[in-house]
Amino acid sequence: MPEGPETGLTLVCGADRAATAAVAASLRGPRGVLVAPDLRGLGEGVVHRRMVDDDGACDAVLELAHGCVACTLREDLLPLLLRLARDPAVRHVVLLLDPGMEPEAVAEALHVLVPDGADAPVTEVLALRGVVGVVDAETWLDDAGGDDALVERGLGLTADDERTVAQMVVAQAEFADVLVVAGRCPTPWDRVRLEAVLDRLAPRAERLTVADPPGSAPEIAVELGAEIVTRLADLRDDARRGVPEDAHAPLLRGEPPLARDAGVSMLHVGHRRPFHPERLHTAIDVLLHGTIRVRGRVWVASQPEHVLWLESAGGALQIGVAGTWLAGSEDWDDVHDERRAAAALRWDERFGDREQQLVVLVHDADPAGIVEALDAALLTDEELALGEPAWRRFPDPFSHRHVDPCAELPGVVDEAFTEGER
Template identity: 30%
Template structure:
């Protein structure tokens, strides 16, 4: 049983409030089951509506050209007020949205003829808690975009919820109060802005997802709760009182002791639902490392080098970039810093902050870059510059 996105589509089509609606249904299978369900449950007028099936691929990659052609054709006909695109359940929302800003070799873009209005994600309240705690890869669930698809279920769920304007929390009656409460906390920990609509059988009024004007490509990058906390967006209002979700940002300048911070980041973090940020190690003063945790899965990877490790003559000359470096510069470490955000319910922040403080190299042992204890045991895997990697 799915989360209910096809049921939602059928309900909207049957309660359109006079809108003329075109539908694009996308499915990874050779036989487009979702499109068959839409046909079975919905009357699609030959004159007022149309159903375009796009099978055997995903909207954001192999079918991008087809999507461009179909949306442009439907817009040119001027017979429709609204276009619903049901993307495959395993597609990532950012590439789908980017399709509307993409310009082809002739300079044509969907944004010339259509406006992306609302990104909607449907979540199964009964299964979200278990799915979010899963270690499964998509291939373990029998759904991938090809042999090289190494994505996990948790990362897909996180991407889809973090990017949504509206999250339909479906099957709340079947889930029960405890699972619904957990699902609310997960959703709000991932996305600070999305409207959460709780429902059964995808019973949602059409005006909740049509003509909302909610989508903004640039603001969509600010939806994730971790981004608001880490970068301090001014319009962010904490959701602690409404959802029982709290967020905390850890900041420090001293480097981490590799063994200690690895043990903490890989260990139990009670109450933490989402965590993200960057940090640096005493043994690798040139590297910016990124930590990301969603559900039961966490990762650490290098994402670049600190400007403090780059000769000043190679620094950017653009005023905005120069100001950014100055804003984050503090002697003796330059722009090197620890910035990690932890979001969840029931986090003992005082204890977690104390634990993280205990991972820092004491100032007495590392007063500056020239005095770093580079010989500390370092259990992290080797990192190499991309251009030097085999």
């Protein structure tokens, strides 16, 4: 078997620029290169990028024809990473993501996109060791359950960036292989609740707690960097290691605790019958209050062939198409073995593999109320008896999906219906 790439790559992400930059700097080490894009000028088509190696720091300015993350990756970051991978003096690259860059989307680009002049994606020449996420202990729980817009915090990539802080900080923590919880919680109770949420949101991640801000002292930075490197080298077998998962992956991978702890619980909602589209649309409100994360596959009666992917963080939610159900499909050979096996094990004589599978991370809501609202959105026996031709005529708020023409990065959701921030 051929050996993998020798030069390593580590992604570092977090909402706190200073703390995240300090963690990234602690990981560079001898013969390492730190690459740090700053996208605060992206709306004007300008990207600032700092590169730090053993010889010092070098700043560059890139002007883009189109101000978007996809263009930044294609025109600057991916070609730069390929050049560093070919440099025999470089042994490790640390990519510090701007707070507005979603780590899973960047990782997928590293695995999929082939830059001009290359014959393979970046991960063919750089070994992606993992993702390090930095969590602000004082503010993260409030941010993750809220609905503040990124632009209100100065973190939006453009003036019309509609994403929320919750969407960003939850995605960063959820995708991390090592989580650095930096700073102090307001109270011991807040610390317990934060730990309970992270146990369920990122069960596969290694977790380090740093009471003092990263970078507050050189000895702290050196010790922290060495510990993170050790944890990355000894990740559990099912760690993500920067590999995105599609919408059909198991939702409870990593075996998060399901028992209630400090008012925090993880609900697993599963049903075989479809949702009524209008009643589900109404029930969505209950998912946006007192929850940190909702993720899963949804079947609405008016779209019997489509798998809908539902995902929320705090008060913001998106629903999009994530392919088709295998029921009625002849394309079984085109799907992953794991999905085929799961479908075969749970196959229903009438509905095939179509079902509802949702996980809801609750921190400040009544779990029973969420279950009750979702149950009430399912088709009644009378509606079920009408059959698919009648279901297709149900009024469907989810049929109006928005396609972003600049969303060129690959992802599991190719079309998105944005419910917005509530």
